[in-house]
Each structure stands twice: as C-alpha cells, then as structure tokens.
Amino acid sequence: MQEFFEQLDINQYVPAAIEFGTNILLAIVILIIGFWIAGRISGAIRGLGEKYQKLDDTLFRFLGSIARYVVLAFVFIAVLNRFGVQTTSIVALLGAAGLAVGLALQGALSNLSAGVLLLIFRPYKVGDFVDAAGKFGKVTEIDLFTTIMQTFDNQQIIIPNGQIWGEQIVNHSHHSVRGVDMHFGIAYDEDIDKAKAVIMEVLDAHEHVLKDPAPFVEVETLNDSSVDFLVRPFCDGAHYFDILYSVPEQVKKALDKAEIEIPFPHRKVIMFKGD
Incomplete structure (x- = not known):
C-alpha cells in the first residue's frame, strides 16, 4: 500500500483541484451578486408603483417579480457555464418548454396581456361605474387576469380581462x-x-x-x-x-x-x- 501512494503523483491532481475550487468560489460569488442584483432591480421596479400614486402597484409587483426571475435565470446559466456545462442546449430546452406552456395557456396569457394593458392605460379604476363586456357595475378589484364588478342588486361579476380589452368600455365615473x-x-x-x-x-x-x-x-x-x-x-x-x-x-x-x-x-x- 505504501508503494502505491509513493507511485501516486499527487501533484498532477493539484491543478484540477485548484480549478474546481476556484469555480466553486466564483459560482458562489456569482450567486451572491446575482441575487443582490435581482433583488435591487425587483425592488426598484416595485418602488415605482409605490412612489407614484397614479401607477398601479399590482402591475409593478408583477413586473418586479418577472425581472427578478429573468436575472436569476441568467445567473444560474452563468454558474453552470463555470463548470463547463453546455448551456446552449439548456437554453433551447427552456425555449421549447416556454413555447409549449404558452400554447397550452393561450387563454390565460391573453387575459394576462390584457390585464397588463388595462393597468398601464387605466381606462377605469377601482370605484368607477363602467359598462364593459356587456356588463354594468361598480369596479371593486382589478388584477392581472380578471376585473371584478359589483352590480346594483349586489351580485359579484368576474370578467376575464381578455373579454374587456379591445371592446368598447364606457366609464360612467370618468367625468365628475x-x-x-x-x-x-x-x-x-x-x-x-x-x-x-x-x-x-x-x-x-x-x-x-x-x-x-x-x-x-x-x-x-x-x-x-x-x-x-x-x-x-x-x-x-x-x-x-x-x-x-x-x-x-x-x-x-x-x-x-x-x-x-x-x-x-x-x-x-x-x-x-x-x-
């Protein structure tokens, strides 16, 4: 056994160990910096919605979350790249998966995009009386997928945003x-x-x-x-x-x-x- 260790040249493994350790340290640094940048970008976007009252908090919270996950995705790709993992195939796989999910959730994504546009252009706000998608009532809540109304006979109507955007919207509360x-x-x-x-x-x-x-x-x-x-x-x-x-x-x-x-x-x- 002693002869085996004497014949084993440990020096040949030192560069590989150093390289592996360096990659681990760099990966940790990339993760720390990446999470910090993702948090700062997300917080900055959310802060815009809190700073200006005319901007909708719901939209900017959503955009802040999207920005954070996008940054983290690039961070994890960079970490894998440090260890020699071919990320091209991973990116292609994620793209194909995203396309498949998008096709499966066409209706939901349509409502989402309409909700984003409604929150940006704000044709109505909570508390307004509106006539939209063939329904009339008081708007009680607007989120990224639906608009919720309360009718005069105290019924709750939940309308997908995709049915509202692109159609005629009559806001009875716009003018005083x-x-x-x-x-x-x-x-x-x-x-x-x-x-x-x-x-x-x-x-x-x-x-x-x-x-x-x-x-x-x-x-x-x-x-x-x-x-x-x-x-x-x-x-x-x-x-x-x-x-x-x-x-x-x-x-x-x-x-x-x-x-x-x-x-x-x-x-x-x-x-x-x-x-």
Missing part, C-alpha cells in the same frame, strides 16, 4: 359632472312652451340638478302621435341614478297637474260602408 338624457312626449294639441316650462320647474326644484351647466329641454322629434322632448339635466356623477329614476315620475305628475296630455300610440282606422 354627468348629463342625464330622458325623453318625454306630449300630444300635438298641447302647448309646447307650456310643457317646456312645466318640465323646467321640475328640474329647477330638484335638489341634485345643477344650475350650471343649465338643464337642456328642447323638442327632439315629431313622432306619429306625439311631440317628443329631449330633457338633459346635469348633476354630480354620484347623483346620476337619483336623477334618472326620480325625474320621470315627477315630470309625469307635473304634466298631469297642468292637464297636459301624454299620448300613447294609437291608430286611426277609417271604415267605408259598401252599397
């Missing part, structure tokens, strides 16, 4: 002052000026109708059996539905009190008596 369009008809025999005065009295007496801008009351259409008015009072956005659901009843009562006829559709039939 809203106009409320309503239509009322009177008979052709009635006095138009008198009817306008009655409607204006109702609007002037309503507590939520603004004086500036002034309410709009004008004849819009001459229908087959009625003269139709377009009535547009203005109000603060919070009182939109108070106006919409209270004024018609008040106008009806005021027109009845003024003995102004509100016609209903009718048809005149002329009959000829034969010989």
